[in-house]
Amino acid sequence: MRTVDLIEKIVQVGLGLAVFAAVIGLILFLADKAPKKAKDVVQLVVFLAPAIILLAIGLIYPAIRTSILAFSNKAGDLIGLDNFAWIFTQPDAVRVVINTLIWVVCVPLISTIVGLSYAIFIDRSRGEKFFKALVFMPMAISFVGAGIIWRFLYDYRPAEREQIGLLNQIVIWLGGEPVKWLQTEPINTFLLIIVMIWIQTGFAMVVLSASIKGIPTEQVEAAQLDGTNAWQRFVNVTLPGIRSSIVVVVTTISIATLKVFDIVRTMTAGNFDTSVIANEMYTQAFRANEPGRGAALALVLFVLVLPIVIYNVRVLRKQKEIR
Amino acid sequence: MASVTFDKATRLYPGSTRPAVDALDLDVADGEFLVLVGPSGCGKSTSLRMLAGLEEINDGRVLIGDRDVTDVPPKDRDIAMVFQNYALYPHMTVAENMGFALKIAGVSKDERATRVLEAARLLDLEPYLGRKPKALSGGQRQRVAMGRAIVRQPQVFLMDEPLSNLDAKLRVQTRTQIASLQRRLGVTTVYVTHDQTEALTMGDRIAVLKDGVLQQVGTPRDLYAAPVNVFVAGFIGSPAMNLFDVDVVDGGLKFGTAVAKVDRETLGATKAKKVTIGVRPEDVKVATSGAGLPVNVDVVEELGADGYLYGHSEIDGKRVDIVVRVDGRNHPSAGDKVFITPEPDHIHAFDTETGLRLTKKAIEAK
Numbered sequence: 001m002r003t004v005d006l007i008e009k010i011v012q013v014g015l016g017l018a019v020f021a022a023v024i025g026l027i028l029f030l031a032d033k034a035p036k037k038a039k040d041v042v043q044l045v046v047f048l049a050p051a052i053i054l055l056a057i058g059l060i061y062p063a064i065r066t067s068i069l070a071f072s073n074k075a076g077d078l079i080g081l082d083n084f085a086w087i088f089t090q091p092d093a094v095r096v097v098i099n100t101l102i103w104v105v106c107v108p109l110i111s112t113i114v115g116l117s118y119a120i121f122i123d124r125s126r127g128e129k130f131f132k133a134l135v136f137m138p139m140a141i142s143f144v145g146a147g148i149i150w151r152f153l154y155d156y157r158p159a160e161r162e163q164i165g166l167l168n169q170i171v172i173w174l175g176g177e178p179v180k181w182l183q184t185e186p187i188n189t190f191l192l193i194i195v196m197i198w199i200q201t202g203f204a205m206v207v208l209s210a211s212i213k214g215i216p217t218e219q220v221e222a223a224q225l226d227g228t229n230a231w232q233r234f235v236n237v238t239l240p241g242i243r244s245s246i247v248v249v250v251t252t253i254s255i256a257t258l259k260v261f262d263i264v265r266t267m268t269a270g271n272f273d274t275s276v277i278a279n280e281m282y283t284q285a286f287r288a289n290e291p292g293r294g295a296a297l298a299l300v301l302f303v304l305v306l307p308i309v310i311y312n313v314r315v316l317r318k319q320k321e322i323r
Numbered sequence: 324m325a326s327v328t329f330d331k332a333t334r335l336y337p338g339s340t341r342p343a344v345d346a347l348d349l350d351v352a353d354g355e356f357l358v359l360v361g362p363s364g365c366g367k368s369t370s371l372r373m374l375a376g377l378e379e380i381n382d383g384r385v386l387i388g389d390r391d392v393t394d395v396p397p398k399d400r401d402i403a404m405v406f407q408n409y410a411l412y413p414h415m416t417v418a419e420n421m422g423f424a425l426k427i428a429g430v431s432k433d434e435r436a437t438r439v440l441e442a443a444r445l446l447d448l449e450p451y452l453g454r455k456p457k458a459l460s461g462g463q464r465q466r467v468a469m470g471r472a473i474v475r476q477p478q479v480f481l482m483d484e485p486l487s488n489l490d491a492k493l494r495v496q497t498r499t500q501i502a503s504l505q506r507r508l509g510v511t512t513v514y515v516t517h518d519q520t521e522a523l524t525m526g527d528r529i530a531v532l533k534d535g536v537l538q539q540v541g542t543p544r545d546l547y548a549a550p551v552n553v554f555v556a557g558f559i560g561s562p563a564m565n566l567f568d569v570d571v572v573d574g575g576l577k578f579g580t581a582v583a584k585v586d587r588e589t590l591g592a593t594k595a596k597k598v599t600i601g602v603r604p605e606d607v608k609v610a611t612s613g614a615g616l617p618v619n620v621d622v623v624e625e626l627g628a629d630g631y632l633y634g635h636s637e638i639d640g641k642r643v644d645i646v647v648r649v650d651g652r653n654h655p656s657a658g659d660k661v662f663i664t665p666e667p668d669h670i671h672a673f674d675t676e677t678g679l680r681l682t683k684k685a686i687e688a689k
Contacts, residue, residue, distance in 0.1 A: 216408070216410060218406045218407075218408055218410035219410050219411075219412060219413075221375075221377050221397075221404075221406070221410065222404065222406060222410040222411075222412075222471075223412075223423075224376075224377070224396075224397040224398055225375060225376075225377075225397050225398070225400075225402060225403060225404050225424075226398075226423055226424035226427055226471075226475075227398040227399075227424055227427045227428055228398060228427050229398065232427060236412070236423070237412065240412070240413075240414040241413075241414075243414075
């Protein structure tokens with residue numbers, strides 16, 4: 001870029017900002033000068049308008065539109081509950097729902113148990129920070145990146161060629177034949193689930209570890225003097241002490257799992273019976289040209305997530321009352 | 324119930340060169356109420372935690388009864404502890420908190436309920452048995468913590484500053500309650516506090532610690548009447564004993580323009596020209612004129628019946644702060660100059676160098 005161009009660009013940016021500031025300034029000035037009676041209302045409108053407009057464009061309109069779409073066919077005619085009937089009757093679609101349920105049971109449960117055990121195991125050990133970083137690291141990797149990494153791990157080459165996938169290489173070392181992991185149903189779904197667990201365990205571990213440290217030492221010592229062994233202390237002191245954190249962790253992971261898309265998309269694209277609701281939503285709406293079915297799937301997903309969110313908020317509020 | 328013995332028990336924290344508790348030798352008799360007292364950082368809490376098993380014992384032994392518990396984990400020591408912040412289990416009700424140890428020990432539900440109710444009656448906690456600790460006041464929580472210890476019927480009670488989170492009035496009430504409760508139950512008790520008033524009022528015997536070293540053990544009367552060194556002399560008693568250096572002269576001690584006559588025994592066998600003397604505020608005579616140590620009155624604290632006169636004087640060019648107990652109705656006022664002389668029979672004398680008491684003789688307060 002030439003210097004002249006650069007200067008020109010900077011001037012343009014500066015000009016743009018100046019115009020923006022002038023417009024905002026004018027609006028605020030006018031709002032301030034509004035007649036006394038209507039002042040509150042005018043100011044309210046001026047300050048709320050940007051947020052409401054953005055919400056309307058980005059959230060409210062799409063939500064209404066999706067709801068209408070969910071009850072429409074390809075041509076845009078309202079067809080009642082047909083799209084939902086398709087989801088819960090067509091074997092392929094039912095499979096998607098079942099897969100999603102498998103995900104949402106396995107991932108939060110295993111991530112939380114593994115994360116919690118790890119947090120307790122390394123608590124107050126030497127090198128705790130290092131061990132924590134080790135498990136937390138996957139949280140920093142995007143789902144797509146994680147999907148690609150693990151696809152290499154599961155990679156298949158015919159037996160006569162050299163394997164690049166770790167899993168198949170191990171199978172060969174053990175004297176077996178390489179397996180097309182990601183195409184073998186039903187194990188492929190569980191192999192994808194492992195990727196999600198790998199990511200979410202770090203989150204569970206960090207949150208629960210912080211929560212464990214929040215339990216007063218004296219409580220643990222009092223329990224020691226009350227004659228408890230390590231397991232009884234865990235059940236009677238640690239677990240009740242971190243209960244609300246566990247709820248937050250489980251619900252947060254559940255919500256993330258229900259919405260999982262990237263991992264499935266990058267690793268199998270939902271083929272070989274591995275699709276989940278979010279992935280199928282995309283496939284139906286943009287690949288199969290069935291926006292109605294996609295929208296219906298989106299609504300189902302929303303209905304599944306909603307109670308978890310409500311429960312989460314209520315637990316948090318209750319916790320606040322106790323404190 | 325059992326006695327407790329510290330046998331050269333030592334605790335050295337990793338990375339530290341000076342032991343937090345240095346070769347502590349202490350015997351607590353069966354049923355006795357022993358108070359460990361000292362300024363913060365003196366090792367009193369550490370000693371208690373060593374007895375509880377919450378702190379490692381690096382050297383020496385700790386015995387409960389005849390049993391060496393040095394390497395016994397806390398859960399097998401049969402002791403109950405009341406923590407400063409009570410350490411109640413927040414998710415359990417008062418009854419569950421009190422019955423928890425019994426539940427762990429496998430005591431039947433019926434017996435548990437009986438024993439919890441019994442302890443609750445003793446502590447006026449009956450109406451609160453169904454409540455969670457969060458719904459209780461500070462004093463009630465303190466009583467629950469006591470109840471949790473009582474229900475266990477342990478060999479030894481350990482109490483780590485259990486009153487320091489209460490307000491002043493409640494502290495005085497609870498102090499008496501705990502002391503009388505302990506006497507009624509007859510359980511050996513080791514009680515830690517930094518408050519010497521608490522120590523004097525509650526303990527059968529008091530052990531004074533400083534920098535991890537035991538200074539003196541004795542009844543409250545022993546400690547008050549015959550402190551073994553300058554530290555104990557200054558620590559026990561409120562307001563603190565007046566301590567300053569004076570010259571030894573013919574026939575006694577130089578006290579400003581006066582000479583305080585002391586018998587030979589008070590000074591022991593010392594040949595020193597100077598000694599540190601201690602005079603309690605109540606053992607000082609105040610006069611508006613005459614011989615004595617001139618004192619400028621800074622302030623007089625009115626306490627109703629009595630008052631305390633705070634002033635300063637100069638001995639050999641060094642400023643010395645003086646506290647004197649005076650009559651509540653009739654006393655000098657701030658800004659006055661008064662002359663003080665000690666009651667000759669009530670002078671504690673210490674070696675200026677070592678700070679040790681020069682005589683075995685105990686000095687009784689008037």
